[in-house]
Amino acid sequence: xxxxxxxxxxxxxxxxxxxLDGVDWRVDETDRWVIIGPNGAGKTTLLQILAAxxxxxxGMAEVLGEVLGAVDVFELRPRIGVTSxxxxxxxxxxxxxxxxxxxxxxxxxGRWRESYEQAxxxxxxxxxxxxxVGHLAYRTFGTxxxxxxxxxxxxxxxxxxxxxxxxxxxxxxxDLAGRESLVSTLGELCSDPDAPATVLVTxxxxxxxAGITHALLLKQGRVLHAGPIDEVLTAEKLSETFEFGLEVSxxxxxxxxxxxx
Numbered sequence: 001x002x003x004x005x006x007x008x009x010x011x012x013x014x015x016x017x018x019x020l021d022g023v024d025w026r027v028d029e030t031d032r033w034v035i036i037g038p039n040g041a042g043k044t045t046l047l048q049i050l051a052a053x054x055x056x057x058x059g060m061a062e063v064l065g066e067v068l069g070a071v072d073v074f075e076l077r078p079r080i081g082v083t084s085x086x087x088x089x090x091x092x093x094x095x096x097x098x099x100x101x102x103x104x105x106x107x108x109x110g111r112w113r114e115s116y117e118q119a120x121x122x123x124x125x126x127x128x129x130x131x132x133v134g135h136l137a138y139r140t141f142g143t144x145x146x147x148x149x150x151x152x153x154x155x156x157x158x159x160x161x162x163x164x165x166x167x168x169x170x171x172x173x174x175d176l177a178g179r180e181s182l183v184s185t186l187g188e189l190c191s192d193p194d195a196p197a198t199v200l201v202t203x204x205x206x207x208x209x210a211g212i213t214h215a216l217l218l219k220q221g222r223v224l225h226a227g228p229i230d231e232v233l234t235a236e237k238l239s240e241t242f243e244f245g246l247e248v249s250x251x252x253x254x255x256x257x258x259x260x261x
Contacts, residue, residue, distance in 0.1 A: 002029040004164050004197040009059035019045045021221040032190045033199045034208050037218035043201045047166050052076045081157030084168035093142025100141050104159035127155040147178035167200040171207040183209045210253030217241045
C-alpha cells in the first residue's frame with residue numbers, strides 16, 4: 001500500500017507559539033481521514049503541512065514521496081486538491097462557475113489567456129455534474145449560495161485528478177439541509193475506491209461523511225489518538241479531547257455527539 005503522506009516529529013513554531021508539537025502520522029492511498037479537535041488545536045496548520053503550504057520548524061514531512069524543504073512546492077502542489085475558506089476568498093466573485101473549475105488545470109484563480117484542451121472542459125463538466133452543480137456552469141461564483149460554493153470548490157479541487165484531497169471544514173456555515181446534502185455527496189466521494197486519499201477537518205462529528213475510515217484527535221497541537229475511526233471516536237476519547245463529558249453514537253454510518261446525561 002502506497003504512502004501518500006508521512007510526518008515524523010513535526011512541530012510548527014510561530015512567534016514563540018507552538019502550533020504543532022511532535023506530530024507522527026501516516027496517510028495511505030486508500031485512507032479517508034477526519035481530523036477533529038477544539039478551536040486552536042492546530043487542525044488547519046496540520047492541513048497546511050499536507051498542502052505543502054508550510055514547512056516544519058522541526059521534524060520531517062513527506063508528501064507524495066517528496067520531502068518538504070527539499071522539493072519545489074510549485075511542482076508538488078498541483079498534485080494536491082485543497083478546499084478552504086481562505087482559497088474561496090481568492091476566487092473572483094464575477095468568475096463563471098465553469099471557469100472557476102477548469103482554471104484549476106493551470107492552478108490560477110480567474111481565467112486570463114490560458115489555452116485549454118477539449119478534455120479539460122469535458123472533465124470540468126463531468127466534475128460539476130458529479131458535485132451536482134452542472135446546472136450552475138454559467139452563473140457567477142458570487143451569486144451562488146454557500147452550499148453551492150462549497151460544491152464548486154470541491155469540483156475545482158478534483159480538476160487536476162489529485163493524489164491527495166484536503167477539505168478544511170467543508171460544511172462550515174451551511175444550514176441543516178445544505179450540510180446534509182453536502183455530507184451525503186462527500187460520503188459518495190469517500191466511498192469511491194478511485195477517489196484520492198482524503199483528509200477532512202471538522203469541529204463536529206455530525207459533519208463526518210460515511211466512508212471515512214480513520215480519525216485523528218488533535219489537542220493543543222498534539223495528537224491524542226489516531227487510527228481506525230471505530231477505535232478513535234469513542235465517548236472516552238472525544239471527552240478527553242474536548243475536556244467535556246460526551247456521549248457518542250453512530251447510526252447508518254453517521255456520527256453524533258451530545259453532552260453526557
